[in-house]
Amino acid sequence: MDLKEIQNLIKFVANSGVAEVKLEMDDVKITIRTTLEGNVTEATYVQQLPAQNILPQAAAPQQIAPVAAAVPAAEPVEKNNYITIKSPIIGTFYRKPAPDKPMFVEVGKSIAKGDVLCVIEAMKLFNEIESEVSGKIVKILVDDMSPVEFDQPLFLVDPS
The missing domain is CATH 2.40.50.100 (RNA polymerase II/Efflux pump adaptor protein, barrel-sandwich hybrid domain)
Known part of the structure; x- marks a missing residue:
């Protein structure tokens, strides 16, 4: 999954009215949380898992400010x-x-x-x-x- 697809996913989730979406694929794990008031994206966590299936270290959540x-x-x-x-x-x-x-x-x-x-x-x-x-x-x-x-x-x- 490339960066453009992740960005489109964030926009889609923010506009859908869903509070939280989790997506896990082979090498990517994504959690997107939004607030229901105004559908503003609150936090996004993207973690790239190594190809060797080694347990990754936890990364800090990345805060997303409202675009407006x-x-x-x-x-x-x-x-x-x-x-x-x-x-x-x-x-x-x-x-x-x-x-x-x-x-x-x-x-x-x-x-x-x-x-x-x-x-x-x-x-x-x-x-x-x-x-x-x-x-x-x-x-x-x-x-x-x-x-x-x-x-x-x-x-x-x-x-x-």
């Missing part, structure tokens, strides 16, 4: 003509490829489709996030080294 709370409420009028680039995964947002390297993008920089905008670390893997549009960076919505949620807005791009 993560979206900034500033400048709703300006966002109408801008494209929002969102996080495709849960992880830690980095604006640089390494601490001693320059930022991938800055406000005002023109970008092309396929340009790397940032890196998101998820489970010790660094995933380069590439632009799907061309334009100019108007606003960076996340601080460097901050945790990000799936589908959280990261950048505002002016496509003109």
Whole structure:
């Protein structure tokens, strides 16, 4: 089961009104708990079991914040003509490829489709996030080294 399938499962459970779902497959064990008030995902626990069937060490539950709370409420009028680039995964947002390297993008920089905008670390893997549009960076919505949620807005791009 890949990360995209897990994220879709979390969304589905949150929207279904179910309080808790447990899923066990060959190498994956997932428990998703939601509150019934507003169907906000409260906690998600994903545990990858080793292929050798060795008993894994318990991992700490990962807290998931409501996506609505993560979206900034500033400048709703300006966002109408801008494209929002969102996080495709849960992880830690980095604006640089390494601490001693320059930022991938800055406000005002023109970008092309396929340009790397940032890196998101998820489970010790660094995933380069590439632009799907061309334009100019108007606003960076996340601080460097901050945790990000799936589908959280990261950048505002002016496509003109």
